[in-house]
Amino acid sequence: MENQQKDLKQLDANTILHPSTNANEFAKTGSRIMQSGHGISLQDTDGNSLIDAVAGLWCVNVGYGRRELADAMHAAASNMGYYHTFTGMSNVPQIELAERLLELAPKAMSKVLFASGGSDGNDTLMKIVWYYHNLIGKPQKRKIISRWQAYHGTSIATASLTGLPSFHKDFNLPIDGVIHTESPDYFRHAKSNESEHAFSVRRANELEALILRHGADTIGAFIAEPVMGAGGVITPPDGYFTEIQKVTQKYDILFIADEVVCGYGRLGAWFGSDVYGIKPDMITTAKALTSGYFPFSASFITEKIWDVIKQGSAKYGSFAHGYTYSGHPIGAAVAMANLDIIEKEGLVEQSADVGAYFHQQLTERFKQDGFVGQVRGQGMLAAVQLMQDSDSKTFFDSSIKIAPQVTAQCYKNGLIARPLPSVDSVAFSPPLIANKDDVNTIIDRFEDSVRAVMKHHV
Numbered sequence: 001m002e003n004q005q006k007d008l009k010q011l012d013a014n015t016i017l018h019p020s021t022n023a024n025e026f027a028k029t030g031s032r033i034m035q036s037g038h039g040i041s042l043q044d045t046d047g048n049s050l051i052d053a054v055a056g057l058w059c060v061n062v063g064y065g066r067r068e069l070a071d072a073m074h075a076a077a078s079n080m081g082y083y084h085t086f087t088g089m090s091n092v093p094q095i096e097l098a099e100r101l102l103e104l105a106p107k108a109m110s111k112v113l114f115a116s117g118g119s120d121g122n123d124t125l126m127k128i129v130w131y132y133h134n135l136i137g138k139p140q141k142r143k144i145i146s147r148w149q150a151y152h153g154t155s156i157a158t159a160s161l162t163g164l165p166s167f168h169k170d171f172n173l174p175i176d177g178v179i180h181t182e183s184p185d186y187f188r189h190a191k192s193n194e195s196e197h198a199f200s201v202r203r204a205n206e207l208e209a210l211i212l213r214h215g216a217d218t219i220g221a222f223i224a225e226p227v228m229g230a231g232g233v234i235t236p237p238d239g240y241f242t243e244i245q246k247v248t249q250k251y252d253i254l255f256i257a258d259e260v261v262c263g264y265g266r267l268g269a270w271f272g273s274d275v276y277g278i279k280p281d282m283i284t285t286a287k288a289l290t291s292g293y294f295p296f297s298a299s300f301i302t303e304k305i306w307d308v309i310k311q312g313s314a315k316y317g318s319f320a321h322g323y324t325y326s327g328h329p330i331g332a333a334v335a336m337a338n339l340d341i342i343e344k345e346g347l348v349e350q351s352a353d354v355g356a357y358f359h360q361q362l363t364e365r366f367k368q369d370g371f372v373g374q375v376r377g378q379g380m381l382a383a384v385q386l387m388q389d390s391d392s393k394t395f396f397d398s399s400i401k402i403a404p405q406v407t408a409q410c411y412k413n414g415l416i417a418r419p420l421p422s423v424d425s426v427a428f429s430p431p432l433i434a435n436k437d438d439v440n441t442i443i444d445r446f447e448d449s450v451r452a453v454m455k456h457h458v
C-alpha cells in the first residue's frame with residue numbers, strides 16, 4: 001500500500017502540471033491525494049482525516065458524497081448523456097433549471113446562458129459587453145474596469161480582469177482594454193481616521209477620475225465580486241456599492257456582478273447582489289450551482305441586453321457564441337438536485353445563522369491576540385488577518401509566508417483552511433451544511449495551529 005502511494009505521488013509529479021502550484025516547491029513536497037469525502041470531511045491517501053473548511057475551492061456547499069447528486073447524475077447520464085444546445089436545440093433539465101434560477105436571481109435578470117465554469121461565464125459576459133455596445137452604435141465603449149485584488153478567472157480575458165499581479169506577470173497580461181481601479185480593501189488602504197463611508201466615497205471618486213482619464217465614452221463595463229474571494233475575502237466597506245453605482249450609472253457603464261463565489265447561499269442570501277444593494281446588468285455564477293460536482297456556470301443578462309442581442313441576430317443571423325457543453329443535461333440535472341438540497345435543508349438560512357456564529361466566535365477567540373488584526377467576511381465566508389503586531393499595524397515580512405505556514409499546520413491538525421498569501425490571511429468557506437458544533441471544531445483546530453506557528457514569530 002505504502003509503495004503504491006509513493007508510486008502515485010511520483011507519477012503525479014512526473015505527469016501533472018498543477019494549477020496554482022509552485023512548481024519547484026511541489027517537486028520537493030509532492031501532492032496530497034484526496035481519496036474520499038463525506039459531509040464536511042475528506043480522507044487523503046496518507047491516512048489523514050480532514051475537515052474541509054474551504055469546501056474545495058469555495059464550492060462544495062452541500063458537502064461531500066451526496067447520494068442525491070450522484071443519483072441525478074446517473075439518471076441524466078443513463079437517459080441521454082449529452083446533446084448540444086446550439087442552433088435552438090435544448091433539453092429538459094436546462095429548461096427547468098433556467099426557469100428556477102430566474103425565479104431566484106435578482107429580479108431584473110431575464111435570460112441565462114449555461115457553460116462550464118466561472119472563467120467562461122465571465123468571458124461570455126465580456127463578449128456580450130462588446131457586442132452590446134457595437135450594436136447600439138457605441139463601438140468605442142469597449143474598456144472594462146476591474147479592481148486590484150479581484151479574482152475573475154484565468155482565461156486570457158478573465159486573468160486580465162483578475163487584479164492579482166502574479167496572474168499577469170510574464171503571461172503578457174492584462175490584455176488591452178482591461179483596466180483596474182483601486183480595491184475596496186478598507187483595512188489595508190484607509191487613511192488614518194478615515195471612516196468606512198469616507199473611504200467608499202474616495203474609491204468612487206477615484207473610479208470617476210479613472211473613467212474621465214480614459215474618456216467615459218470608452219468604458220463599457222465595470223465588474224465586481226460582491227465580496228472579493230481569492231483576493232482576501234474583502235467585504236465592501238459601508239456605502240461602497242451605492243457610491244460606485246452612482247458613478248457607473250452616471251456614465252452609462254454596464255455592471256457585471258461576479259457571483260461565482262457569493263452566489264447560492266455563501267453569504268447567507270441567495271445572491272450577494274441582494275446583500276449589498278447591487279443592481280447588476282449581468283451576473284456570473286458557477287461553483288455552488290452544482291456544489292462543484294459537475295463543471296457548470298450560469299451567466300445572466302437583463303431584458304435590456306437581450307433586446308440588443310436580438311438586434312444582433314437580425315443583423316448577423318445568429319448569436320455566434322456558446323460552448324460544446326453549454327446547457328449540459330447532466331450538469332443541469334445536478335444543479336436541480338443541488339438546489340433541491342439547498343432548499344429542503346434550508347442551507348441559505350443556515351448559512352446566515354451559522355455564519356454569524358462563526359464570525360462572532362472567531363472574533364471572540366482572538367480578541368486579545370496581537371497576531372490577529374481583523375476577522376472579516378459575511379455568512380459562511382470568513383478570513384483572519386494575520387499580523388506581526390495589530391496594535392502598531394505591523395504586517396509580517398512577506399518572506400515569512402505566514403499564511404501558508406499556518407495552513408500547513410492546520411493540515412497537520414486535521415483542518416483544511418486556505419492561505420491568501422497576498423494579504424497574509426487565512427480564509428474559511430465551509431460547506432453550508434456545517435453546524436455550530438462543526439464551526440467550534442474548525443475554530444479549535446485553527447486556534448491550535450495558529451498559536452503553534454505564532455510561537456516562532458511573535
Ligand SMILES: Cc1ncc(COP(=O)(O)O)c(C=O)c1O
Pocket residue numbers: 057116117118119120122151152153154225229230258259260261286287
Ligand atoms: C469570483 C470568481 N470568479 C471567477 C472564478 C473562475 O472560475 P473557474 O475557476 O471556474 O473558471 C473564480 C474562481 O475561483 C472566482 O472565485
